Amino acid sequence: MDTIARHILDLSRRHMLRGATGLAALAALAPAAGRAQDQPAFRGYPFTLGVASGDPAPDGFVLWTRLAPEPLQPDGGMAHAALQVGWEVAEDERFMRIAASGTAIARPELAHAVHVEVAGLAPGRPFFYRFRAGTEVSRVGRARTAPAAGAAPARLRFVTAGCQHYEHGHFTAWAHVAAEQELDFVFHYGDYIYEYRGRAPGQPGWGPRVRQHLGEEIMSLPDYRLRYAQYRADPDLQAAHAAHPFLVSYDDHEVDNNWAGEISEENGRGRFPVSVPPEVFVLRKAAAFQAWYEHMPVRRAAIPRGPDITAYRRLDFGTMARVHVLDTRQFRDDQPCGDGAKPACPEVFRPEAQMLGAAQESWLLEGLTDSPARWNILAQQVPMMRRELRGGGISMDKWDAYPAARQRLLDGLAERRTPNPVVLSGDVHVALASTIRQRPEDAGSAPVATEFTATSITSEGDGAEMTPAGEEILRRNPDIALFHARRGYCVSEAEASRMTTEFVALPFVTRAEAPRQTAAKLVIEAGRAGVQQG
Structure with missing residues (x-):
């Protein structure tokens, strides 16, 4: 059993x-x-x-x-x-x-x-x-409840977490989240479920097989409902939800790996023998969004209308923090250069590139104008930091492949003098911390924001403290101050003068009952963008 x-x-x-x-x-x-x-x-x-x-x-x-x-x-x-x-x-x-x-x-x-x-x-x-x-x-x-409008709480404490592949390990990290004291919220950045088919024992596939998905790759509304039920029945995940309020968003695997707008992973990508046209993919999106809404503690404003959903929203926590929960999937352009990780092709530099879409981008900049908050948190999915990979390549699924969209946002932060912007992200299954400069490709540009990327809850199994890829990332990207590839989550505590983020790591997830460990503790000083050691 x-x-x-x-x-x-x-x-x-x-x-x-x-x-x-x-x-x-x-x-x-x-x-x-x-x-x-x-x-x-x-x-x-x-x-x-x-x-x-x-x-x-x-x-x-x-x-x-x-x-x-x-x-x-x-x-x-x-x-x-x-x-x-x-x-x-x-x-x-x-x-x-x-x-x-x-x-x-x-x-x-x-x-x-x-x-x-x-x-x-x-x-x-x-x-x-x-x-x-x-x-x-x-x-x-x-x-x-959140603090009253205009109230000045002494602190705000929250967790950032996501990427919980059921087959890759036990949800012990969620048991540790449940035990965290006095959290104001848990930000779940996405990949709450994974859409892949269940793997039989001995069957090859991505990551370890510790538990097994039920059924094939999910496509229909009953499929998605069953997958959510399998994840939601996990006692550690239930404990975390019962202990703290969640701010939830979604990334790609709630629908289909690396989907973008109305484009599925299988559309126009050479390794897939049969392409999925947009008018067919939106049927799958509609089923996925309905099941997501059915299983998340979100307001009626997020009820999907077929393949369309409004999941981005803004929450204020007194004058301590304004949290912008973003959607970096539904309104973005298709990944350039055929997706993957590779050197930039000319398509990367298109000036009209969209990651948030025009309406959400305008809404975000409006909320960053004259913000009353000490800390302005952009709670989103994929790393915004400059992240040059081995061989000088970039990931076509991250903000690096949409530099014009990123530049519009960073210029907006600088022009508005938005107080203390902090970017939260996940997706890449490693812990990262980085200073973000107004022009990320220019090492002499002024810092404008700080980013904390949470590692995965289970995805890719036990992981390691350091990997060859991590050593290469640190060597090529001096603004990245931390790389850690164990599983876990982040705990941040914001005060008027500083925000401290603890990177929590688990030594293993392929076995149950892993202890809670601290991989690193980093600090942002108010009024000074960038990462300092805690």
Whole structure:
């Protein structure tokens, strides 16, 4: 029996043992009318995929769950009927001081996922929440409101993490994230799932095989839903979601490796025997975006409209930080030069190059104008830093291959004198820290921003502290101050005078229960772009 199956069975056993205590708790949650509709008979415990909160505001946040008594079966083991789900938010973990409560509808059209936008709460403090469906009660989650507008909190503490290939290792890093103290949020930059087919034992493929994806490469809405359910059933990932609010975005593997706009990886790339035209690829995007929305704690504004979704958004945390959650996939041009890593071809230098798209780029620059925040955080997916690779090549999937788009953004930061820009990124499965100059190719140009790239949660397996490729990157790129290729995440703490980022590393992920280690601790001094040692 694999880890997920054991976890689901354990949830069912614990549910049966709750007895009178659980039933007593339900009395306070049950609405005065409509009890028959609110008490369906489930084939098992319906909250097998856990709970989550996200997108904190000064007066509330989003709450999420999904009813799935048989999460790895079609439709999660649910009938095609809408059900009422109760929810409560309390000031204390025992739910003696209720701050808000209500009901929501779990609809079959959205895989019986529930998104509740809670409002009217006090700012800058933790809350506890839970859900009820019939006689069943979810685990308790912990959320947190953002500081009030204009408030000056003493600090802001957050995690940056992503790239969690299920087959490549155990999600032990998420257990360590769950144990981190007093986080204001977790920024998940993307690659929440991987779309690849499951690998049988001994079958060759990318990375180690520690666990196995169910099914083939995912294409349809039921495929994507099943893949999310397999990931969401992981107990360590559930623990992290229950412990802290998340700010989520997506990268490529939520849809298809290295997709760009309406262009799939298979379109016009020589190593694929059959090309996928854009009008066909958008059908896959629509399925992927719907499943992403169904499984993420995001607001109704992110409900996709077919292959289109608005996932970029802005969140303020008092005067300490303004966080711009960006989308570097949906609006970008196709990768130049046929993708891959290679020396730049003339297509790289096209002046009209788009990474964010005109509308999102304008929105971002507007939000960076007269920002009231001490720190302005660009929470996005792929490295923005200059990263010259072996042989003088660049990665065509990163900002390096879109230099005109990057230059417009960096010029915008400089012209607006945006206070303390910090770029968060991931995607490359190594930890990096870099000073970003206004003209990244010019070593004499003034520093304008600092970037922290989080390594992967599991992708590519155990990794190493240093690799030959890492030594080459450090040699060729003097503005890059750190390279580390173990798995893990970043913990950042912003204060008025500085931001300190700890690069957390795990010595292994191909076995469970790896200890938490510190790979490095770096500092940004307010008013001084660039990386200093902590």
